Amino acid sequence: MSGTGAMDNNMLTISELLETGFIKCSICKSVYQDPRLLPCLHTFCHKCIQGITEIEKPSKSSKNQTESPNQLQTVNGNEEENETNDEKKTGKKMKLVCPVCVSPIEVGITDKKPNEFPSNTFMKDLSDMFDYKHEKERQCEYCKFDGKITSASSLCLDCHDNMCQGCTGAHFRTKVTRTHKVIPYSQVQKGLYDTDIREYQTPTCTKHADEPLNIFCEKCELLICKECKVGNHDDHKWSSADKAVLKYEVQMINLLKGIQQQIPSIHKYVQFLSNYEKSIEGGREKLTNSIKKQADELHRMIDEQKASSLEAVNNACDTERCEIQVRSSNLQTAATSLENNEEYLRQLLKHGKPEEVLTLHREITQRLTQLTHMQMDGITARLKTDFIPGSSTLRNIQTVFGKLSIDHVPLKHSESGLASGSALQISNMLPNVRNTPELILEFNGEGMSDTKEVWPTGVAVTKDDELVIVDRDNKKVKIYERNGKLKQEIHGKGENKLETPFDVTVLKSGDLAVSDHEAENVKLFTSTGEHTLTITDGIKYPRGITTNTKGEVIILDCQLQQVTVHDPKSGALIKTIEGKDTKGIKVLVDPYYITVTPQDNIIVTDTASPNIKVFSPDGKYLANYGHYGMRNDEVLQPYGVCCDHYGYIFVADNQNHRIHLLLPDGKLSKFLLTKTESLWHPMGLALTENGNLVVTEALGKVKIYKYI
Known part of the structure; x- marks a missing residue:
């Protein structure tokens, strides 16, 4: 369909839309039968999808590959007997290429059956409506019970049954069904009942027959019926x-x-x-x-x-x-x-x-x-x-x-021919990132008098490339020389003693700003441990902390679900970023870490969503990245985050044991580090002056990688 035609459909009524190619499968060229939605948002008949799908066995040799890429390949008994133990563990995958956008799509196989793509209920309802509006031989479903074959002339929208003229009269005379909406096909075909048909097209629950899906579970982000709500979602927040x-x-x-x-x-x-x-x-x-x-x-x-x-x-x-x-x-x-x-x-x-x-x-x-x-x-x-x-x-x-x-x-x-500022750019001048970053230093973040396991929640780097580590459980800040040798420990004294420090940032003056969430404040120390200032204005439960290009202190408050910006000399509150979207709804749920881009955009990791939220310097909600899970663009527990001067964004995916490398526009470039590189529960992230990535791991390991 041409671009012009697509735009013209904007003015069509639903009746006119049904007569276009909108509800026809581009593979079989017929009106959709059991339409399924692919991840690329293109819809095809279920059978047509099977026809362009092939089973991909774990790579072993070319002779094991399927011979016909356009035919669904089944696994027979002999093939299963010849499988190795490794193949049985790994399983097979199904793959297909979308005929419209040529996107490769992998489909997992469970119990030797492919996982199904979701039903496109919108296209299915329109296809049913198309069927109602066109003449075809329909038989009365009630006469069938008496062994008779009678042509149907009406449709009951409540029962979804075809009825002949006689059964229609009986339907109206029965107490249970007399209020049902029964429409004659002769008038349906003239478009007189389009609105009624759409009104009665309500999706029903696959688990509870005939129960309408009219409740939305906000926690699971699923459309459910009242039976589902009582059974599995009763303690979840929901709405109509x-x-x-x-x-x-x-x-x-x-x-x-x-x-x-x-x-x-x-x-x-x-x-x-x-x-x-x-x-x-x-x-x-x-x-x-x-x-x-x-x-x-x-x-x-x-x-x-x-x-x-x-x-x-x-x-x-x-x-x-x-x-x-x-x-x-x-x-x-x-x-x-x-x-x-x-x-x-x-x-x-x-x-x-x-x-x-x-x-x-x-x-x-x-x-x-x-x-x-x-x-x-x-x-x-x-x-x-x-x-x-x-x-x-x-x-x-x-x-x-x-x-x-x-x-x-x-x-x-x-x-x-592209206008300046076009959303599509020809290229980005970014340096190439190594396929495997080089580990140039590794040491344990142990202190001189630790009483508990090291829990390095925060990390920062001074202008001299000294590493500043916040050890939350031992209630101290540790400063290491660039070779990993412990140089200084900061506990704080008296009323300025650290209670539960979480994160740290280095100010332009060289002082250290430490968020102390149990004390409900941020404490500033010199590099030798002398207390200089305590910030309390506008904060309740501070976690992540960073500085922008102006040198201002930016504090992330997980209880107030907001970001505050402070003067580094006086600690005075400059402004508050409430973290709301355009409708005034707070988007921060359980935020942990914070950093800024070279343009001073603010990036926050949120473990409850879980994803990464981006705000402009003045607090406008710009974008987000990530969903809950273990696949691409998914995170289980986003912790530390940092951004280099090129604009690359690094995110610590704690539970998935990996570091996400994002492009400046927030698109996933690759997983920079994973379990393969022996990464284990990454926590804090920072960058050295010469552009190396610092990663702290749970229980105290500190690693520095050269990634460019």
């Missing part, structure tokens, strides 16, 4: 579907706006690539004519050089055209994918019922967040070719024939 959908509608609308802004940019860039391809052909023709003219003038003496130069031109131009065609094809595929997503979401938000929106909100939000941060795979340099004819002498054939120049020159941003 009508009320709960408001939050997710706003979120989807905002993400939808981001997609709508990207689609024109992609089309514009595809046009630019098309024009560029044409110019390549024009340049090829011009160069070819110039080379042939010079070759004719020099006759046989330069035939070899002529052939060599033509080959070089053709190779360069063909290579460039191939690159252009590949990128153009990828971008057109991306545009088609985004348009389909955009069209589906507009129709879902316009015509979908709250229950339908809430049923799919998790997959939709995750996919749209990914699309919002999509970067364009464009070109960064233009092919530049030239031919300079040489003088017509026989002294040197190469000199006589001329010099062929083939090179790429940097592409000006204005040439690409």
Whole structure:
């Protein structure tokens, strides 16, 4: 479907929408049968998905790979007998490639059966509605009980039964069913009952038959029925579907706006690539004519050089055209994918019922967040070719024939046709990160008089690359030289004694600011341990602490669920960031650590969501990253966080034993460190002056890695 057509559907009624290709599977070209939603937000019939799925066994040899990529492969008994123990442990995976956006999708297998994709209830209801509105042979379901075959003329929206004229009259005369909504198919086909049909289309619980899904469990983020609520969700916070959908509608609308802004940019860039391809052909023709003219003038003496130069031109131009065609094809595929997503979401938000929106909100939000941060795979340099004819002498054939120049020159941003500040960027100038960071130092954070196991909750680095570690359980701050040798311990004295220190930051003056959440304050010490100031204004239960580029002290309060900014000299409260979204709802639940980007945006890790929240310097809620789990873009317990001067963001995923490396836009780049590198329950993160990553682990290990 073209982009123009997709936008025109914005004005269609639901009856008109049903007559477009919106509810037709792009594989079988028919109206959806049991439609399922893929993670990329494209919908296909359940059988069609099975037809493009293959089983992938653990890698062993090429002969074990499935022969047909377009056919669902089953596992027979012989194959199972030949499996090794390792294969049985690892299991098999199913994989498919979305025919629309070419996204690779893995499907786990449980009990030798593939995990199912969620039913697209919105598309299913529209497909049922399409079926109601078109003539077909329907039989009365009540006459069947008497062994008779009678054509049905009406539909009961309450019972979902087809009835003949006689049974319809009986239906109205029966006390239990006399109030039911019965509609004649002849009028349904004229569109007279569209609103009634949509009103009665309510999803029902798969666990409790015929129970409507009209309650939203806010803790589990699931649409449930009243039986589910009593059984498994009774102690959870819940609300009605009508009320709960408001939050997710706003979120989807905002993400939808981001997609709508990207689609024109992609089309514009595809046009630019098309024009560029044409110019390549024009340049090829011009160069070819110039080379042939010079070759004719020099006759046989330069035939070899002529052939060599033509080959070089053709190779360069063909290579460039191939690159252009590949990128153009990828971008057109991306545009088609985004348009389909955009069209589906507009129709879902316009015509979908709250229950339908809430049923799919998790997959939709995750996919749209990914699309919002999509970067364009464009070109960064233009092919530049030239031919300079040489003088017509026989002294040197190469000199006589001329010099062929083939090179790429940097592409000006204005040439690409993308407006300044476009959401899609051609490239980001970021340094390459090592596949495996180099461990350059490791030591145990033991002190001189520890009475408990070391619990290094906070870490910071001084200008001299000395490491400052907060040992929460031993109630002290430890300072180590750059080689890991213990230099100083700070306990505090008297009323300034540390009670339960949590995190630390180094001020521009060189002083240390330590959050003491049991004492409900932040204490400032010199590097030799002398107390200089206590900050109490505006804070109740401080945890994470950092400084911005101005040198101001930024404190994260987990009880008040807010961030406060203080003057480093007086401790006076400068401003409070309440951590609310555009609707005034607090987004911080159980925040732990805090850091700032080079632009002074504030990043907070929240263990209860769990995810990472980003705020502007003035407190505007900008974005978030991560969901609960163990897969990509998922965290179990986000702890320490830091950001280097390039904009890379590092997040300690404590329970998953890994460090997430995020791009400056919040998109996951990779897992920088995992269990494979012997990482164990990472806690605090910091960066040294020369750009190495410091990681503290539960029970006291301190490790420093070179990652670039």
